[in-house]
Amino acid sequence: xxxxxxxxxxxxxxxxxxxxxxxxxxxxxxxxxxxxxxxxxxxxxxxxxxxxxxxxxxxxxxxxxxxxxxxxxxxxxxxxxxxxxxxxxxxxxxxxxxxxxxxxxxxxxxxxxxxxxxxxxxxxxxxxxxxxxxxxxxxxxxxxxxxxxxxxxxxxxxxxxxxxxxxxxxxxxxxxxxxxxxxxxxxxxxxxxxxxxxxxxxxxxxxxxxxxxxxxxxxxxxxxxxxxxxxxxxxxxxxxxxxxxxxxxxxxxxxxxxxxxxxxxxxxxxxxxxxxxxxxxxxxxxxxxxxxxxxxxxxxxxxxxxxxxxxxxxxxxxxxxxxxxxxxxxxxxxxxxxxxxxxxxxxxxxxxxxxxxxxxxxxxxxxxxxxxxxxxxxxxx
Numbered sequence: 001x002x003x004x005x006x007x008x009x010x011x012x013x014x015x016x017x018x019x020x021x022x023x024x025x026x027x028x029x030x031x032x033x034x035x036x037x038x039x040x041x042x043x044x045x046x047x048x049x050x051x052x053x054x055x056x057x058x059x060x061x062x063x064x065x066x067x068x069x070x071x072x073x074x075x076x077x078x079x080x081x082x083x084x085x086x087x088x089x090x091x092x093x094x095x096x097x098x099x100x101x102x103x104x105x106x107x108x109x110x111x112x113x114x115x116x117x118x119x120x121x122x123x124x125x126x127x128x129x130x131x132x133x134x135x136x137x138x139x140x141x142x143x144x145x146x147x148x149x150x151x152x153x154x155x156x157x158x159x160x161x162x163x164x165x166x167x168x169x170x171x172x173x174x175x176x177x178x179x180x181x182x183x184x185x186x187x188x189x190x191x192x193x194x195x196x197x198x199x200x201x202x203x204x205x206x207x208x209x210x211x212x213x214x215x216x217x218x219x220x221x222x223x224x225x226x227x228x229x230x231x232x233x234x235x236x237x238x239x240x241x242x243x244x245x246x247x248x249x250x251x252x253x254x255x256x257x258x259x260x261x262x263x264x265x266x267x268x269x270x271x272x273x274x275x276x277x278x279x280x281x282x283x284x285x286x287x288x289x290x291x292x293x294x295x296x297x298x299x300x301x302x303x304x305x306x307x308x309x310x311x312x313x314x315x316x317x318x319x320x321x322x323x324x325x326x327x328x329x330x331x332x333x334x335x336x337x338x339x340x341x342x343x344x345x346x347x348x349x350x351x352x353x354x355x356x357x358x359x360x361x362x363x364x365x366x367x368x369x370x371x372x373x374x375x376x377x378x379x380x381x
Contacts, residue, residue, distance in 0.1 A: 097175065292344075
């Protein structure tokens, strides 16, 4: 059975500029434009979508098709090509989510699930570029001042080639799929040069046993400690710390420890640690190479004694997006201490996919991503 499906789209009437929802969106949910908020606030957004279809408030394209969303990353706005997402229906059993405890959409027919596709030789990326040249434009505009376009891929040989490639390629969605009917997916090849991963940091609060000097003494069994050149209280200090963390030699792993008063230290994990015999470490060797897995196993579990730090909703461990937010939270006393991470490199994510493993919850975010509301998957098709 095919995993990637053409679908009958429901097309809203869109203005040329889509404003972002002021309330933001949940972790790993697609960006939300303001106009879609009332739909997602309904008790059953899918049922409300069907009501809108029956009332003629959305235009129904009766011819099943694939679509392309072209979204520009920060690099793309400077003249590079857009990141291309294939909008399609994804069968309920098409793939397992990339992370444990993934985001659960309010409606899998309204919110497109960003789905990573292995594309080691760039075949899918080339096919999407070819399809873009042959497709017809449905809508063009901006979202948060970045150009976005929606294109329809007519049933054609190139559409069938795209389906054939994706029926064989490893796919991993970043959200939970609908168990009863196809989900709206935004499939992006890992080979797209405009795609990048954003890290999700960790902060600690409410840990009565935490004492800085004791921690620094104990953690030396697993990591070398390096002082920062400048405090984290200035944009330059944050930028230099980020740069230092990101420029480690391949094969080395480290985290940035964020302390009150704008202080910070690089913790570089020692090489040659016998992680296979460490009870807290993941059993799978692929997962043991992830910075977040090392932080959970060596620092949070072993040194700090926190039980199950990877559990979503943990009362003492909090996921924080953005180093600036982490530094502000620690400086304000919202958190006792923070640990900033590099995003997992593409090759590590690809290895996790190849090994059929799952990342810890809230490991990464994908940037850019198409906003929800460009179109919907007709739930009654």
